Amino acid sequence: MSGPRRDFFGLLKPRWGVATGLVLVVALWEAGHAAYGPVVLPSPGETLLALWQMVRGGDALPAVLQTLRGALxxxxxxxxxxGALGLLAGLLEPLRAVLRPIATLMLGIPAVAWVVLALLWFGADLAVPFTVWVTCAPIVFAAAAEGARSLDPGLLRMATAFRVPRTVLLADLYLPHMLSHLFPALATALALALKVAVMTELFSGAGGIGDGLATARAQVDTARAMAWILLLVGLLLALEFLLLEPLRRHLEPWRGDKSPPRSGVSGS
Structure with a gap:
């Protein structure tokens, strides 16, 4: 097979995979609707109609912006x-020994417990950003620390032998290696940030997608609840491909089109 044709089919294969996955999800969704009825699981068409009514009625955009603001x-x-603490912990063994148990403890506390504490400590206004921060920071810390710690000792010895300045060592050796560990963790943290933000809004009733879900639950409007969920998934995909992917390409130009393994949407 010639080069241009091989490149064309190489680009086409991932798109066929995505399309096949979407068709499978919609087919299973439709089968669930046929089996259990619209009260339990509305059809894709009913969900899209509810989403369109939310957009046309002006409910969707303010909720998305509020959730996005707190989550980001x-x-x-x-x-x-x-990231900063993880880098320092990867470079300094005593600091890593102190911070690692704290990060593990923070990861072990359920997100819903942080939501309750945040509402008690800060009220509804700051509950979302605080809860997102306290649940996502340990994930970023662990990835950054592992990236800085696992750098090849041979490269460090060579850099020391050639008396490479510390700033160059940090920018051209530690940072690129750390990014290869960090970007999959960022995808996971971004997905978690949106889910935690929505959960906090659902408990606080302070607006956003979570408040919309709470209202749909109170009204037993399953189609509207599914529409909010669909909106949340679309927002997550948009953030990953419009924010994380361009950032990765800019900071990791040596990878070209080869993306690191994802752990955001699929692994959350």
Whole structure:
């Protein structure tokens, strides 16, 4: 097979896989609707109609923006703080010995417990970014620490022998290696950030997609609840492909089109 044709089919295969997966999900969804009825599981068509009514009625956009604002604020704080502490912990063994048990403890506390505490401590306004931060930061920390710690000792010895400046060592050796561990964790943290943000809104009743889900549950409107869920999944996919993927390509140009294994949507 010639080069251009091979490249064309190489690009086509992943798209066929995505399309096949979507068709399978819709088919199973329709089968579930036929088996259990619209009260338990509305059809894809009914869900899309409810979503369209939410968009046309002006309910969807404000809710999405509110959820997005709280989730991204907590997520970015987790990336900055967790990434910086993880890098330092990977470089300094005593600091890693101190911070690793704390990160494990934070990961062991259920997100719903953090939601309750955040509402008691900060109220509804700051509950979403705080809960997102405290649940996502340990994931980013662990990935950053492992990336910094697992750098090849031979490369470090060679850099030391050639007296490479510390700034160059950090920018050209530690950071690129750490990013290969960090980006899959960022995909996971981003998916978790949106789910935790929605759960916090559902408990607090302070607006957003979570508040919309709570209202749909109170009204026993399964189609509207599924529409909110569909909106959340679409938002997550948009963030991953419009935010994380361009960032990865910019910071990891040596990978070309080869993406690291994903652990966000599929692994959450």
């Amino acid at each position: 604020a907590g997520f970015l704080a987790a990336v900055v703080i967790g």
